[in-house]
Amino acid sequence: MAILDIFVNFIQVSMPRSNVIILTDPASQFSMEKSSTTVLPIQGDYSRGNLMLQRIMSYITFLEQRLKEHPERLKCINHYIFTDSDIALVGNLGQIFEKYHDFHLALTFRNNKDQPLNSGFIAVRGTSDGILRAKAFLQEVLEVYSTKYMKASRMLGDQLALAWVVKSHLTFATKKFSRPEAFSGDINGKLVLFLPCLIYNWTPPEGAGQFHGMPLDVQVVHFKGSRKRLMLESWNLFNSTSNLSDMLCLILGSGRTKYDF
Known part of the structure; x- marks a missing residue:
């Protein structure tokens, strides 16, 4: 929910x-x-x-x-x-x-x-x-x-x-x-x-070696599988700052981390 x-x-x-x-x-x-x-x-x-x-x-x-x-x-x-x-x-x-x-x-x-x-x-x-x-x-x-x-x-x-x-x-x-x-x-x-x-x-990268960047004109971010935790973190950041660029930077940086959910 x-x-x-x-x-x-x-x-x-x-x-x-x-x-x-x-x-x-x-x-x-x-x-x-x-x-x-x-x-x-x-x-x-x-x-x-x-x-x-x-x-x-x-x-x-x-x-x-x-x-x-x-x-x-x-x-x-x-x-x-x-x-x-x-x-x-x-x-x-x-x-x-x-x-x-x-x-x-x-x-x-x-x-x-x-x-x-x-x-x-x-x-x-x-x-x-x-x-x-x-x-x-x-x-x-x-x-x-x-x-x-x-x-x-x-x-x-x-x-x-x-x-x-x-x-x-x-x-x-x-x-x-x-x-x-x-x-x-x-x-x-x-x-x-x-x-x-x-x-x-677009699906965020996951895990070391998967850091390939993000398209500047991305319209939809799909938090498949274990990335759902990242979806929660992304909204919490956006909700606190109202800054979409900061939120996308958080998602981009997730390419160095594996999210286990």
Whole structure:
């Protein structure tokens, strides 16, 4: 809950006009007493071994609910970004939809042969067409996940399924993944934007020998695994100083330390 609380705090600092919707298991029975933050229970199997599969199913259910909203409400476009809760937004991600006009959904990539796509960040354009096509894309990923990667369902199945869908349709993608530059492609009529993890899903280094610096224009910091303690320390520092540069320096310096959590 401390991580989730800080997750919302960073969003409210970096994107104060946004609404935070927490998708969760109805059995979790918790509430968030924060402005512009709601908890949305979605039925499903949230057991540990099924969690990554259920996450994609929950995203699909959420998008289906948006499509069922009154047509007049959909005229007021609200874009959506699905993320893990162990991230800190340090930039306004609304600029993605302003800078890149022709995409239905966006994924983040890295130079990793087997897992080039990280599922911890998925952006969806909030038009009816964008929501519909993003849902169709995720349904294709879900089908591949269910038929090919259930043995990896506990952790990596979603990322392996994402990579399979993308690579099977975009033969040039593998070469593009080695360069930290945004690109796009058409996957069965779904326009997918690929954003570099280096900027939009950057993970702090961990442990001696992993000190490689930080991009100056990083927008999203992803505190994976044992780095969650660093997320707590980062927010405490920012909360005491309101200085984003000092906070990023703390994260950068963490490359000399291994965080055990």
